[in-house]
Amino acid sequence: MPDIQHLNNLVIQVRRDILRQVHKVNSGHPGGSLGCTEFFVALFQVLMERNDGFDMNGKNEDIFFLSNGHISPVFYSVLARSGYFPVEELNTFRLLNSRLQGHPTTHEGLPGVRIASGSLGQGISVAIGAALAKKLNHDSHLVYTLCGDGELQEGQNWEAIMYASANKVDNLIVTVDYNGQQIDGSTNNVLPMGNLKAKFEAFGWEVLEIEEGNNLEAILSGMKMAKSKTGNGKPICVLLHTVMGNGVDFMMHTHDWHGKAPNDAQLEVALSQNPVTLGDY
Amino acid sequence: MKKYTDSGKKDTRSGFGAGLTELGKTHPNVVALCADLTGSLKMDAFKANHPERFFQVGIAEANMMGIAAGLTIGGKIPFTGTFANFSTGRVYDQIRQSIAYSHKNVKICASHAGLTLGEDGATHQILEDIGLMKMLPGMTVINTCDYNQTKAATIAIADHHGPVYLRFGRPSVPNFTPENQTFEIGKALQLQEGNDVTIIATGHLVWEALQAAETLHEQGISAEVINIHTIKPLDTEAILNSVRKTGCVVTAEEHNYLGGLGESVSRVLTENLPSPQEFVATQDTFGESGTPAQLMDKYRLNAAAIIRAAVKVIARK
Structure with a gap:
């Protein structure tokens, strides 16, 4: 495992990548991306057992699906910095003829992406399918997926959540980005979802909470606990308490930066709070 | 025949x-x-x-x-x-x-x-x-x-x-195509050869098209019957080859005439060989309760409807 200092440096570099990607094209979703930066770094650098290169079928390796596809900037940055494609390609985010579409897709053949996402609520179902395929293939590796908390307002999720426990899909870890924000405001104002932990538990899931979802060590220890609970007949849900916009003071604790790019002056301030560590693309 | x-x-x-x-x-x-x-x-x-x-x-x-x-x-x-x-x-x-x-x-x-x-x-x-x-x-x-x-x-x-x-x-x-046939995706099947009109049918309307062709034959009208089982990709060559010969077409399907096989055939003809076409299909409507035969009769999705369409389209040539 890379040392924690290196991982923290990578987190800062990924934040810079996110900010620079969305600034360049004046579009994209920095808030949720920044909130999940530590999670992505932990997942791809430490937690997942990944093979070299990219094979769509992902046999004999852990695989990941991003359900809330709008946080593509963090996904692309971490994929690039984990070796799936050259980091320079982050320069093409949302540009014409790019593999880095506004929302992730397999359509342009970007290594690391196994499903298109963006229209919300579909990732858990897809992850269940991939987990079932792993069982049929006698592949003991895990399937991870990340979805937003607001995304759980989509009904398909609850079909999937009901199915996974009823069918003991216990090689699946669903992480919920529990930042309490969505486009129109806080989830409590838009459509309160009540006690998510109790809801998942009522559906027969094993639920863990990571209270410090922007702390690498807390994520690593919480997710290792989640891994240890797989294979016991229950799907695993991790409620990851994050702060939207984390790492940039004026973007934190608000939904304002869900889908808005910083202007030149704002970018300068944001980057000054996250000085270069590993080198910009 | x-x-x-x-x-x-x-x-x-x-x-x-x-x-x-x-x-x-x-x-x-x-x-x-x-x-x-x-x-x-x-x-x-x-x-x-x-x-x-x-x-x-x-x-x-x-x-x-x-x-x-x-x-x-x-x-x-x-x-x-x-x-x-x-x-x-x-x-x-x-x-x-x-x-x-x-x-x-x-x-x-x-x-x-x-x-x-x-x-x-x-x-x-x-x-x-x-x-x-x-x-x-x-x-x-x-x-x-x-x-x-x-x-x-x-x-x-x-x-x-x-x-x-x-x-x-x-x-x-009716079960009338060969047992243990090889199915070729995208390949139309010519079920009857004819010269006066091309009837292009899919699904349950294929048998009706064959019945229609028999009746038309008795009336002295030679109908070519093509079964399009693959609506996409469409066998444009088969469609054009037939309509070049007959000069007109009836499409027949158990579907709305908006968006169905008929529209796909229209596009091919408009681009390549503008020709009179009649649509045996539902006319932008929902269905209703009834027996299958009653419904196919009421919504004009049967051999009788295909015969009427064939006579009409031939007159438009």
Whole structure:
């Protein structure tokens, strides 16, 4: 495992990548991306057992699906910095003829992406399918997926959540980005979802909470606990308490930066709070 | 004229079930999913033979489409089974994003399409599904005409890489195409040769087209009958070759005239060979309760309607 200092440096570099990607094209979703930066770094650098290169079928390796596809900037940055494609390609985010579409897709053949996402609520179902395929293939590796908390307002999720426990899909870890924000405001104002932990538990899931979802060590220890609970007949849900916009003071604790790019002056301030560590693309 | 014999009425969905049973034996990567309609879709034998490869998802079609997409990642070839209405309109966005745009190798198998679903009425009688599915980039769309063709198509699509929509029906209908035929995706079948009019039919209307051609023959009209089982990709060459000879066309389908086979044929003709065309199809309407035969008569989807359309289109030449 890379040392924690290196991982923290990578987190800062990924934040810079996110900010620079969305600034360049004046579009994209920095808030949720920044909130999940530590999670992505932990997942791809430490937690997942990944093979070299990219094979769509992902046999004999852990695989990941991003359900809330709008946080593509963090996904692309971490994929690039984990070796799936050259980091320079982050320069093409949302540009014409790019593999880095506004929302992730397999359509342009970007290594690391196994499903298109963006229209919300579909990732858990897809992850269940991939987990079932792993069982049929006698592949003991895990399937991870990340979805937003607001995304759980989509009904398909609850079909999937009901199915996974009823069918003991216990090689699946669903992480919920529990930042309490969505486009129109806080989830409590838009459509309160009540006690998510109790809801998942009522559906027969094993639920863990990571209270410090922007702390690498807390994520690593919480997710290792989640891994240890797989294979016991229950799907695993991790409620990851994050702060939207984390790492940039004026973007934190608000939904304002869900889908808005910083202007030149704002970018300068944001980057000054996250000085270069590993080198910009 | 070629003579076609009904070897015994059978439902097309049983052809799907028989094809799936075969695939269970020959294709270890074929898996099947069903949303609480296993008996209706005739998937019982596959389920009994391969319980580990059969996934009962309950009344949750959106989840079924997503799970099917996920199963392809790992090399499986999923066949989903439910009614056509719940295979398309209900789950359009799941199919669009997780299957079509993601180019996943899912076979969406849809029974009880069209008016011939019968007494359940318009909530279940989808007449828009061909249009919905043919508009999705990369989606292959097939509508089979009898038991034997449906069985052959089911087997054939397993070896085609990419998403497929396979449409069939509920009632027993004449079984007249060859047993153990080879099904070639995208290849039209010329069932009758003729010179005066081309009748292009799909699904349950193919048998009606053959009946119509016999009656027209007795009236001295020589009708060419072409079975288009694959609406996308369309066999444009077969269509153009026939219409070059006959100069006019009747299209016949158990579907809305907006978005169906007829419109696809129109586009081909408009681009290449503008020709008079008549549409035997529903006229932008929902269905209703009734027996299949009553409905096909009321909505003019039978041999009599095809004959009227043929006479009319010939007069327009």
